[in-house]
Amino acid sequence: MTNKADNLVQELERLRSLINNYNYQYYVLDDPSVPDAEYDRLYRELSKLESEHPDLITEDSPTQRVGAKPDTGFAEVVHELPMLSLDNAMDSDEMKSFNRRVKERLAQSENIEYVCEPKLDGLAISLLYENGLLTRAATRGDGSQGENITLNARTIRPIPLKLRTNNPPQRLEVRGEVFMLKSAFEAINEEARNTGAKVFANPRNAAAGSLRQLDPQITAKRNLSFYAYSVGLVSDDFKLADKHYDRLEQIKELGLPVSSEVKVVEGISGCLEYYEDIAERRDSLEYEIDGVVNKVNSIALQDRLGFVARAPRWAIAHKFPAQEEITQLLGVDFQV
Numbered sequence: 001m002t003n004k005a006d007n008l009v010q011e012l013e014r015l016r017s018l019i020n021n022y023n024y025q026y027y028v029l030d031d032p033s034v035p036d037a038e039y040d041r042l043y044r045e046l047s048k049l050e051s052e053h054p055d056l057i058t059e060d061s062p063t064q065r066v067g068a069k070p071d072t073g074f075a076e077v078v079h080e081l082p083m084l085s086l087d088n089a090m091d092s093d094e095m096k097s098f099n100r101r102v103k104e105r106l107a108q109s110e111n112i113e114y115v116c117e118p119k120l121d122g123l124a125i126s127l128l129y130e131n132g133l134l135t136r137a138a139t140r141g142d143g144s145q146g147e148n149i150t151l152n153a154r155t156i157r158p159i160p161l162k163l164r165t166n167n168p169p170q171r172l173e174v175r176g177e178v179f180m181l182k183s184a185f186e187a188i189n190e191e192a193r194n195t196g197a198k199v200f201a202n203p204r205n206a207a208a209g210s211l212r213q214l215d216p217q218i219t220a221k222r223n224l225s226f227y228a229y230s231v232g233l234v235s236d237d238f239k240l241a242d243k244h245y246d247r248l249e250q251i252k253e254l255g256l257p258v259s260s261e262v263k264v265v266e267g268i269s270g271c272l273e274y275y276e277d278i279a280e281r282r283d284s285l286e287y288e289i290d291g292v293v294n295k296v297n298s299i300a301l302q303d304r305l306g307f308v309a310r311a312p313r314w315a316i317a318h319k320f321p322a323q324e325e326i327t328q329l330l331g332v333d334f335q336v
């Protein structure tokens with residue numbers, strides 16, 4: 001191998017090992033050591049190098065997988081349908097490229113109908129309802145294996161223990177985000193400061209740390225919230241709607257909370273207007289969001305677009321600028 005190629009392999013290894021280490025601290029310990037913006041910068045650097053040299057992509061690269069494998073005291077849950085991550089767009093140009101790719105792949109010239117949803121800053125979970133009863137809750141983990149956190153999820157008030165229907169499907173898996181309201185986060189940190197306990201860096205870490213407690217009584221006291229944002233496995237006795245938005249309406253009717261901010265929009269201009277509007281109102285929302293998730297509304301089109309390694313091709317997270325996250329993290333985390 002030439003020196004240049006050697007250096008490249010070494011650089012890829014350095015980035016992978018750094019990112020894997022940050023993943024462990026963030027996903028397993030709920031205790032990040034660098035701001036998200038720094039993590040995102042390294043991740044993008046790795047993705048860029050890998051896209052320029054696809055022959056050097058390794059199976060264990062963090063770009064090929066989701067999150068990190070948990071190693072806590074919880075029982076393991078294997079996700080029958082993997083729980084994926086989302087690709088990110090950092091600005092409106094990247095959003096426009098996403099929209100262009102979608103249209104090209106579908107060979108469609110007219111506007112795509114998208115669903116815009118707040119990107120809740122918490123952690124993804126899967127809820128399994130069997131014959132109408134909540135029988136299992138699991139974290140996303142590394143996407144194929146998560147942790148069984150059923151007892152903890154049962155303490156979260158917005159999560160129904162029983163679906164609101166007399167005719168429940170045999171199986172219905174609902175996915176969504178566990179998060180902490182800003183008010184609950186401030187109350188917890190206030191108490192932690194008074195008692196000398198650990199102060200959480202942000203509501204996301206507080207939500208993750210509270211959900212992944214081995215003692216569900218602690219989770220119960222943390223006042224966690226939940227919004228559903230998609231459907232996973234479903235048995236044949238439940239007829240799902242053929243648009244994403246209508247599916248959210250279906251699960252809402254069954255008693256699962258869905259954010260009232262979710263909207264259907266026309267084309268890329270609709271996505272960008274939604275983003276501007278919610279960015280302006282961000283501070284007045286009761287919960288932290290770190291961007292907007294845009295999803296192709298038609299399930300038939302979603303199926304045609306499919307997936308890449310760790311994310312669907314039919315959705316993208318349009319993130320808010322990183323600077324604010326740095327200040328936010330620095331303001332709390334690095335002073336404690």
Ligand code: NAD
Nearest residue numbers: 022026032034035036039085086117119120123124229293
């Ligand atoms: P992500 O948070 O960028 O996006 C995927 C997640 O978005 C989903 O798993 C789900 O939990 C969430 N989500 C919120 N609202 C949603 C909605 N309406 N529909 C669908 N999903 C929704 O991806 P990720 O893989 O969970 O995390 C990667 C990000 O985490 C990085 O970009 C970085 O910001 C942060 N991170 C930071 C560190 C660190 O050390 N600071 C380490 C690892 C990850």
